[in-house]
Amino acid sequence: MIVLTSFSDEELFELVKENRKDAYEEIYHRFKGVLYAHAYRMLGDREEVQDLIQEVFVALWTKKDSLLIKNVSAYLYSSVRNRVIDRVSRLKSRNKYLDSMAFYAEHYSYQVPDRILYEKELRGLIETEVNALPERMRLIFQMSRKEHLSHKEIGEKLGLSETTVKKQVNNALKILRSKFSSRDTFIFFLFIYSLPQ
Structure with a gap:
């Protein structure tokens, strides 16, 4: 050998x-x-x-x-x-964009059409962060949040334990929350992704 x-x-x-x-x-x-x-x-x-x-x-x-x-x-x-x-550059760009969007929301949120556009852009930003998750974690997270499957159902489909699925979903939420943790404006949108199953 x-x-x-x-x-x-x-x-x-x-x-x-x-x-x-x-x-x-x-x-x-x-x-x-x-x-x-x-x-x-x-x-x-x-x-x-x-x-x-x-x-x-x-x-x-x-x-x-x-x-x-x-x-x-x-x-x-x-x-x-x-x-x-690449990550540092993306983080700086994203933070600059988020600061700009937060300022806009604070000063112009009373305008309904602008608010709808703002929310659409935020959803897009969150979707970008979801797509940046590691492949398996992203798949499990999307099955949980978009297909509304339980941890048990996901585990059965992917041949994983329910505990593994739950851990992957929790890790995904932790990563996503860390990206927006200082932005109270985004909590509502993150809440959409963290509804209990």
């Missing part, structure tokens, strides 16, 4: 390109801790960092055939950095 721990990162990646999941897992275990610490220093949000690290490793596996990597460590750090920059 080959001991992969003695292989270099680049040798492991060559095995990954041959669909060797054990080599992929070895790379994952070598780098997950340091990449997590690196991203956490920049973002300071555990759940956000966990999602980001998961995205980096999923991309490594799914794009392995088209990636030309000379230095695995440099590639992974660069991927993490780019995703952090």
